[in-house]
Amino acid sequence: MRLWHTDLIEFLPKGQLLSQWRELNSVFAKEDKHILINYIYEYPKEDLYIYTKIVTDEMAKRGYKIRAFEKMNKYFANTTVEKPYPPYARHHNDEYLEICYFNLKEKYIRGQKDYEQLQYGNLEQFVDTKLRK
Template sequence: MIYLRLWHQSLLSVLPKSQLLAQWRELNSIFAKEDRHILINYIYDYSKDDLFAYTQLVLQEMRVRNVNIRTVDKMERYFAEGPFENVTHPFVHHHNDEYLEICYFNLKEKFIRGQKDFDKERYEALRNMYEALE
């Protein structure tokens, strides 16, 4: 079963590497098949500008962490009709404070349950970021 989620953009920098990599896979699945799932259906209520801006944020974080991006073919095909408007807060009505809280507690549970690549240092960074945004 596929569980798609686009993490709140404020949390991208503190995601464990496995969540960041999964985010890229999930985006590519959207690019290839326009997946539908209860956790991401909202993206289709927005213009592609929002998904493009969000994708750029994910790619930027991957570059910061020196994560190798093997292919962008699906993304390039999906966004071929660009250019796109600059959106500073993608999915603004959905990626709100409540969604930030949902994502935070989802990640907190992953830490508590012992996700292997989620060390105490990354969790503290997550917690500090969340508390600063409250």
């Protein structure tokens, strides 16, 4: 279980993006605990709301249909965000960006079927620009 670095959502292959939605729904349903996501409980619920919006916006941009919002709507009942901000700022830092990048790089190198060369190239270019200023 992993929440990908916020800045990498747009570069995720289809499999990882759809899995991200499933993982978020698992958090909504039972507040899963896992070594890779436990940090989210150190932040206000608004951070997860903003993160979820980033994921769902990317899914919509790609034309993926989300069939059920019930768990999300129940989880975020009475949650409002006045002004969006970068969620999980202390954890979604440059080090975590690099960790997520290398995880995605391995998936590409190992031949993940839905990971196209252009998509991976765009990821590489983004990370090079962001981390190797």
